[in-house]
Amino acid sequence: AQLHQLAVAAGLKYFGTAVSEGNVNSDSAYRAIVNNKNEIGQLVPENGQKWDATEPSRGSFSYSSGDIVPNIAKANGQLLRCHTLVWHSQLPNWVSSGSWTKATLTSVIQTHISNVMGHYIGQCYAWDVVNEAVADDGSWRSSVFLSTFGTDYFAIAFKAAKAADPNTKLYYNDYNLEYNGAKTDRAVELVKIVQAAGAPIDGVGFQGHLIVGSTPSRGSLATVLRRFTSLNVEVAYTELDIRHSSLPASSSALATQGNDFANVVGSCLDVAGCVGVTVWGFSDKYSWVPSTFSGAGAALLYDSNFNKKAAWTSVSSVL
Numbered sequence: 001a002q003l004h005q006l007a008v009a010a011g012l013k014y015f016g017t018a019v020s021e022g023n024v025n026s027d028s029a030y031r032a033i034v035n036n037k038n039e040i041g042q043l044v045p046e047n048g049q050k051w052d053a054t055e056p057s058r059g060s061f062s063y064s065s066g067d068i069v070p071n072i073a074k075a076n077g078q079l080l081r082c083h084t085l086v087w088h089s090q091l092p093n094w095v096s097s098g099s100w101t102k103a104t105l106t107s108v109i110q111t112h113i114s115n116v117m118g119h120y121i122g123q124c125y126a127w128d129v130v131n132e133a134v135a136d137d138g139s140w141r142s143s144v145f146l147s148t149f150g151t152d153y154f155a156i157a158f159k160a161a162k163a164a165d166p167n168t169k170l171y172y173n174d175y176n177l178e179y180n181g182a183k184t185d186r187a188v189e190l191v192k193i194v195q196a197a198g199a200p201i202d203g204v205g206f207q208g209h210l211i212v213g214s215t216p217s218r219g220s221l222a223t224v225l226r227r228f229t230s231l232n233v234e235v236a237y238t239e240l241d242i243r244h245s246s247l248p249a250s251s252s253a254l255a256t257q258g259n260d261f262a263n264v265v266g267s268c269l270d271v272a273g274c275v276g277v278t279v280w281g282f283s284d285k286y287s288w289v290p291s292t293f294s295g296a297g298a299a300l301l302y303d304s305n306f307n308k309k310a311a312w313t314s315v316s317s318v319l
Protein backbone atom coordinates (compact mmCIF):
# COMPACT_ATOMS: atom_id res chain seq x y z
CA ALA A 1 0.00 0.00 0.00
CA GLN A 2 1.03 3.58 -0.51
CA LEU A 3 0.96 6.52 1.86
CA HIS A 4 -1.87 8.69 0.54
CA GLN A 5 -4.12 5.67 0.06
CA LEU A 6 -3.37 4.50 3.59
CA ALA A 7 -3.94 8.00 4.99
CA VAL A 8 -7.34 8.27 3.35
CA ALA A 9 -8.31 4.80 4.58
CA ALA A 10 -7.28 5.91 8.08
CA GLY A 11 -9.60 8.93 7.92
CA LEU A 12 -7.28 11.74 6.80
CA LYS A 13 -7.95 13.90 3.77
CA TYR A 14 -4.44 13.52 2.38
CA PHE A 15 -0.80 12.61 2.69
CA GLY A 16 1.23 15.16 0.75
CA THR A 17 4.56 16.79 0.08
CA ALA A 18 6.23 20.07 -0.77
CA VAL A 19 7.63 20.03 -4.29
CA SER A 20 10.83 21.76 -5.34
CA GLU A 21 10.21 23.85 -8.44
CA GLY A 22 13.88 23.66 -9.34
CA ASN A 23 14.00 19.86 -9.58
CA VAL A 24 10.57 18.56 -10.50
CA ASN A 25 11.01 19.07 -14.24
CA SER A 26 14.59 17.84 -14.47
CA ASP A 27 14.77 14.74 -12.24
CA SER A 28 12.59 11.96 -13.61
CA ALA A 29 12.95 9.67 -10.57
CA TYR A 30 11.83 12.51 -8.31
CA ARG A 31 9.01 13.42 -10.66
CA ALA A 32 7.74 9.84 -10.82
CA ILE A 33 7.06 9.85 -7.07
CA VAL A 34 5.47 13.31 -7.21
CA ASN A 35 3.14 11.98 -9.91
CA ASN A 36 2.17 8.85 -7.97
CA LYS A 37 -1.08 10.00 -6.49
CA ASN A 38 -1.58 6.85 -4.43
CA GLU A 39 1.59 7.80 -2.57
CA ILE A 40 1.29 11.58 -2.71
CA GLY A 41 -2.25 12.96 -2.66
CA GLN A 42 -1.46 16.61 -2.05
CA LEU A 43 1.23 19.02 -3.27
CA VAL A 44 2.45 22.39 -2.01
CA PRO A 45 4.87 24.67 -3.87
CA GLU A 46 8.12 24.88 -1.89
CA ASN A 47 8.96 28.44 -2.95
CA GLY A 48 7.04 29.61 -6.00
CA GLN A 49 4.06 31.26 -4.32
CA LYS A 50 6.08 33.33 -1.84
CA TRP A 51 5.97 37.13 -2.02
CA ASP A 52 9.46 37.51 -3.52
CA ALA A 53 8.42 35.20 -6.37
CA THR A 54 4.90 36.48 -7.00
CA GLU A 55 5.30 40.25 -6.53
CA PRO A 56 9.02 41.02 -6.79
CA SER A 57 8.31 44.68 -7.40
CA ARG A 58 5.26 46.63 -6.39
CA GLY A 59 2.21 45.87 -8.50
CA SER A 60 4.12 43.59 -10.86
CA PHE A 61 2.93 40.01 -10.48
CA SER A 62 4.64 36.91 -11.83
CA TYR A 63 3.40 33.35 -11.63
CA SER A 64 5.94 31.47 -13.73
CA SER A 65 7.46 29.68 -10.74
CA GLY A 66 4.28 29.65 -8.68
CA ASP A 67 2.31 27.82 -11.37
CA ILE A 68 4.70 24.86 -11.73
CA VAL A 69 3.39 22.80 -8.82
CA PRO A 70 -0.31 23.77 -9.12
CA ASN A 71 -0.23 22.65 -12.76
CA ILE A 72 1.16 19.25 -11.75
CA ALA A 73 -1.48 18.85 -9.05
CA LYS A 74 -4.18 19.75 -11.56
CA ALA A 75 -2.90 17.30 -14.18
CA ASN A 76 -2.68 14.49 -11.62
CA GLY A 77 -5.88 15.25 -9.71
CA GLN A 78 -4.05 15.93 -6.44
CA LEU A 79 -5.05 18.37 -3.72
CA LEU A 80 -3.05 21.58 -3.51
CA ARG A 81 -2.04 23.50 -0.40
CA CYS A 82 -1.00 27.05 -1.19
CA HIS A 83 1.87 28.79 0.62
CA THR A 84 2.21 31.65 1.69
CA LEU A 85 0.92 35.24 1.77
CA VAL A 86 2.07 37.32 4.75
CA TRP A 87 5.51 36.28 6.02
CA HIS A 88 8.58 38.18 7.17
CA SER A 89 10.89 35.93 5.11
CA GLN A 90 11.31 35.70 1.34
CA LEU A 91 9.68 39.10 1.43
CA PRO A 92 11.03 41.55 -1.15
CA ASN A 93 12.94 44.58 0.05
CA TRP A 94 10.40 46.96 -1.37
CA VAL A 95 8.01 45.66 1.32
CA SER A 96 10.37 45.02 4.23
CA SER A 97 12.29 48.29 3.81
CA GLY A 98 9.47 50.52 2.66
CA SER A 99 8.29 53.37 4.83
CA TRP A 100 4.65 52.67 5.36
CA THR A 101 1.66 54.05 7.16
CA LYS A 102 -1.07 51.70 8.29
CA ALA A 103 -3.12 52.83 5.31
CA THR A 104 -0.45 52.30 2.68
CA LEU A 105 0.70 48.93 4.01
CA THR A 106 -2.92 47.78 4.31
CA SER A 107 -3.34 48.55 0.64
CA VAL A 108 -0.13 46.69 -0.25
CA ILE A 109 -1.30 43.59 1.67
CA GLN A 110 -4.77 43.70 0.16
CA THR A 111 -3.43 44.12 -3.37
CA HIS A 112 -0.97 41.26 -2.90
CA ILE A 113 -3.55 38.89 -1.45
CA SER A 114 -6.26 39.69 -3.97
CA ASN A 115 -3.92 39.22 -6.93
CA VAL A 116 -2.22 36.05 -5.77
CA MET A 117 -5.30 34.33 -4.36
CA GLY A 118 -7.29 35.52 -7.37
CA HIS A 119 -4.77 33.88 -9.68
CA TYR A 120 -5.18 30.53 -7.89
CA ILE A 121 -8.88 30.84 -7.13
CA GLY A 122 -10.64 27.50 -6.91
CA GLN A 123 -7.37 25.53 -6.90
CA CYS A 124 -6.24 25.59 -3.28
CA TYR A 125 -7.60 23.31 -0.58
CA ALA A 126 -5.99 25.72 1.91
CA TRP A 127 -3.86 28.86 1.98
CA ASP A 128 -1.24 29.71 4.59
CA VAL A 129 -2.38 33.31 5.03
CA VAL A 130 -0.04 34.30 7.86
CA ASN A 131 3.21 32.41 8.38
CA GLU A 132 5.52 32.42 11.41
CA ALA A 133 4.22 35.49 13.26
CA VAL A 134 5.47 34.25 16.63
CA ALA A 135 9.13 34.04 17.73
CA ASP A 136 10.51 30.98 19.49
CA ASP A 137 10.47 32.73 22.89
CA GLY A 138 6.75 33.43 22.56
CA SER A 139 7.05 37.11 21.68
CA TRP A 140 5.49 38.47 18.50
CA ARG A 141 7.96 38.14 15.66
CA SER A 142 9.58 41.38 14.54
CA SER A 143 8.67 42.39 11.00
CA VAL A 144 7.54 45.36 8.98
CA PHE A 145 4.01 44.08 9.60
CA LEU A 146 4.36 44.04 13.39
CA SER A 147 6.11 47.42 13.53
CA THR A 148 3.43 49.04 11.38
CA PHE A 149 0.30 47.44 12.84
CA GLY A 150 1.05 45.62 16.04
CA THR A 151 -1.13 42.52 15.85
CA ASP A 152 -3.81 44.19 13.71
CA TYR A 153 -2.26 42.81 10.53
CA PHE A 154 -3.56 39.31 11.26
CA ALA A 155 -7.19 40.33 10.82
CA ILE A 156 -6.33 42.55 7.83
CA ALA A 157 -4.74 39.58 6.09
CA PHE A 158 -7.45 37.02 6.93
CA LYS A 159 -10.26 39.39 5.88
CA ALA A 160 -8.50 40.14 2.60
CA ALA A 161 -8.03 36.41 2.02
CA LYS A 162 -11.70 35.66 2.59
CA ALA A 163 -12.66 38.37 0.12
CA ALA A 164 -10.24 37.02 -2.49
CA ASP A 165 -11.30 33.35 -2.31
CA PRO A 166 -14.23 32.52 -0.03
CA ASN A 167 -13.93 28.76 -0.63
CA THR A 168 -10.44 27.91 0.55
CA LYS A 169 -9.37 27.13 4.12
CA LEU A 170 -7.48 30.02 5.67
CA TYR A 171 -4.56 28.93 7.87
CA TYR A 172 -2.10 30.32 10.35
CA ASN A 173 1.13 28.28 9.96
CA ASP A 174 4.17 28.05 12.26
CA TYR A 175 6.94 25.80 13.60
CA ASN A 176 7.84 24.68 17.11
CA LEU A 177 4.19 24.73 18.14
CA GLU A 178 4.69 21.00 18.79
CA TYR A 179 6.46 21.57 22.12
CA ASN A 180 3.49 23.20 23.83
CA GLY A 181 5.53 26.02 25.34
CA ALA A 182 5.40 29.82 25.29
CA LYS A 183 5.33 29.89 21.50
CA THR A 184 2.30 27.62 21.43
CA ASP A 185 0.53 29.79 24.01
CA ARG A 186 1.09 32.84 21.81
CA ALA A 187 -0.20 31.04 18.71
CA VAL A 188 -3.37 30.15 20.65
CA GLU A 189 -3.66 33.84 21.46
CA LEU A 190 -3.21 34.70 17.78
CA VAL A 191 -6.17 32.52 16.82
CA LYS A 192 -8.26 34.19 19.51
CA ILE A 193 -7.20 37.67 18.33
CA VAL A 194 -8.26 36.87 14.77
CA GLN A 195 -11.57 35.42 15.93
CA ALA A 196 -12.25 38.35 18.28
CA ALA A 197 -11.69 40.75 15.36
CA GLY A 198 -14.47 38.98 13.46
CA ALA A 199 -12.03 37.70 10.87
CA PRO A 200 -12.19 34.19 9.39
CA ILE A 201 -9.60 31.57 10.32
CA ASP A 202 -10.15 27.91 9.46
CA GLY A 203 -6.95 26.15 10.38
CA VAL A 204 -3.60 26.09 12.10
CA GLY A 205 -0.64 24.44 10.39
CA PHE A 206 1.98 22.71 12.51
CA GLN A 207 5.04 22.86 10.32
CA GLY A 208 6.73 20.00 12.15
CA HIS A 209 10.40 20.74 11.57
CA LEU A 210 11.50 18.30 14.26
CA ILE A 211 14.63 16.56 15.54
CA VAL A 212 15.28 12.82 15.81
CA GLY A 213 15.13 11.79 19.46
CA SER A 214 13.58 15.11 20.57
CA THR A 215 10.18 14.72 18.97
CA PRO A 216 7.33 14.82 21.53
CA SER A 217 5.32 11.66 22.17
CA ARG A 218 2.15 10.84 20.26
CA GLY A 219 0.06 11.70 23.32
CA SER A 220 1.78 15.05 23.91
CA LEU A 221 1.37 15.97 20.26
CA ALA A 222 -2.33 15.07 20.31
CA THR A 223 -2.78 17.24 23.40
CA VAL A 224 -1.25 20.27 21.71
CA LEU A 225 -3.25 19.74 18.50
CA ARG A 226 -6.41 19.73 20.61
CA ARG A 227 -5.57 23.13 22.11
CA PHE A 228 -6.33 24.45 18.62
CA THR A 229 -9.19 22.22 17.53
CA SER A 230 -10.98 23.27 20.71
CA LEU A 231 -10.99 26.79 19.22
CA ASN A 232 -13.00 25.46 16.27
CA VAL A 233 -10.18 25.43 13.76
CA GLU A 234 -8.82 22.38 11.97
CA VAL A 235 -5.15 21.45 12.21
CA ALA A 236 -2.63 19.74 9.94
CA TYR A 237 1.06 18.94 9.84
CA THR A 238 2.17 21.12 6.95
CA GLU A 239 5.97 20.85 6.60
CA LEU A 240 7.03 17.70 8.39
CA ASP A 241 10.68 16.69 8.45
CA ILE A 242 12.63 15.08 11.31
CA ARG A 243 16.34 15.70 11.06
CA HIS A 244 19.32 13.82 12.37
CA SER A 245 21.60 16.21 14.25
CA SER A 246 24.70 14.34 13.20
CA LEU A 247 25.46 12.37 10.08
CA PRO A 248 25.68 9.72 8.86
CA ALA A 249 22.72 8.34 10.79
CA SER A 250 23.24 4.96 12.43
CA SER A 251 20.67 2.24 11.89
CA SER A 252 19.39 2.80 15.43
CA ALA A 253 19.07 6.54 14.73
CA LEU A 254 17.12 5.68 11.57
CA ALA A 255 14.81 3.48 13.64
CA THR A 256 14.30 6.29 16.17
CA GLN A 257 13.48 8.61 13.29
CA GLY A 258 10.82 6.12 12.22
CA ASN A 259 9.28 6.11 15.69
CA ASP A 260 9.27 9.90 15.71
CA PHE A 261 7.52 10.06 12.33
CA ALA A 262 4.98 7.48 13.53
CA ASN A 263 4.28 9.56 16.64
CA VAL A 264 3.61 12.65 14.56
CA VAL A 265 1.38 10.91 12.02
CA GLY A 266 -0.31 8.92 14.80
CA SER A 267 -1.17 12.10 16.70
CA CYS A 268 -2.97 13.42 13.64
CA LEU A 269 -5.01 10.20 13.48
CA ASP A 270 -5.88 10.64 17.17
CA VAL A 271 -7.34 14.14 16.80
CA ALA A 272 -10.69 14.55 15.09
CA GLY A 273 -9.85 17.92 13.56
CA CYS A 274 -6.46 16.93 12.13
CA VAL A 275 -6.98 16.72 8.37
CA GLY A 276 -3.66 15.60 6.93
CA VAL A 277 0.09 15.36 6.89
CA THR A 278 2.42 17.11 4.45
CA VAL A 279 6.14 16.36 4.42
CA TRP A 280 8.56 19.12 3.42
CA GLY A 281 10.00 17.03 0.62
CA PHE A 282 10.15 13.25 0.54
CA SER A 283 13.71 12.44 -0.56
CA ASP A 284 16.93 13.35 1.23
CA LYS A 285 18.25 14.29 -2.21
CA TYR A 286 16.27 17.53 -2.02
CA SER A 287 15.72 19.07 1.39
CA TRP A 288 16.16 22.52 2.88
CA VAL A 289 17.54 20.96 6.08
CA PRO A 290 21.30 20.55 5.37
CA SER A 291 21.69 24.13 4.16
CA THR A 292 19.70 25.53 7.09
CA PHE A 293 20.78 23.44 10.09
CA SER A 294 24.52 23.01 9.98
CA GLY A 295 25.59 19.36 10.21
CA ALA A 296 22.02 18.06 10.22
CA GLY A 297 20.09 16.21 7.53
CA ALA A 298 18.54 12.98 6.27
CA ALA A 299 15.20 14.27 7.57
CA LEU A 300 12.82 12.65 5.09
CA LEU A 301 11.19 9.31 4.19
CA TYR A 302 13.29 8.30 1.18
CA ASP A 303 17.08 8.40 0.92
CA SER A 304 18.91 10.35 -1.77
CA ASN A 305 18.59 7.41 -4.17
CA PHE A 306 14.81 7.29 -3.67
CA ASN A 307 14.94 4.13 -1.57
CA LYS A 308 12.39 3.94 1.22
CA LYS A 309 13.91 4.41 4.68
CA ALA A 310 12.85 2.90 8.00
CA ALA A 311 10.81 6.07 8.50
CA TRP A 312 8.70 5.28 5.43
CA THR A 313 7.93 1.83 6.82
CA SER A 314 7.01 3.30 10.21
CA VAL A 315 4.63 5.81 8.64
CA SER A 316 3.01 3.14 6.49
CA SER A 317 2.56 0.91 9.57
CA VAL A 318 0.93 3.59 11.72
CA LEU A 319 -1.50 4.61 8.98
Ligand code: XIL
Binds near residue numbers: 046
Ligand atom coordinates in the same frame (compact mmCIF):
# COMPACT_ATOMS: atom_id res chain seq x y z
C1 XIL B 1 12.09 26.93 2.83
C2 XIL B 1 12.41 26.22 1.51
O1 XIL B 1 12.33 24.84 1.72
C3 XIL B 1 13.77 26.62 1.00
O2 XIL B 1 13.98 26.10 -0.31
C4 XIL B 1 13.92 28.13 0.99
O3 XIL B 1 15.24 28.46 0.63
C5 XIL B 1 13.58 28.73 2.34
O4 XIL B 1 12.27 28.33 2.71
N1 XIL B 1 9.08 27.45 6.91
C6 XIL B 1 8.31 27.67 5.80
C7 XIL B 1 8.82 27.26 4.47
O5 XIL B 1 7.15 28.10 5.92
O6 XIL B 1 8.37 28.11 3.44
C8 XIL B 1 10.33 27.19 4.45
O7 XIL B 1 10.75 26.69 3.17
C9 XIL B 1 10.82 26.33 5.58
C10 XIL B 1 10.41 26.92 6.92
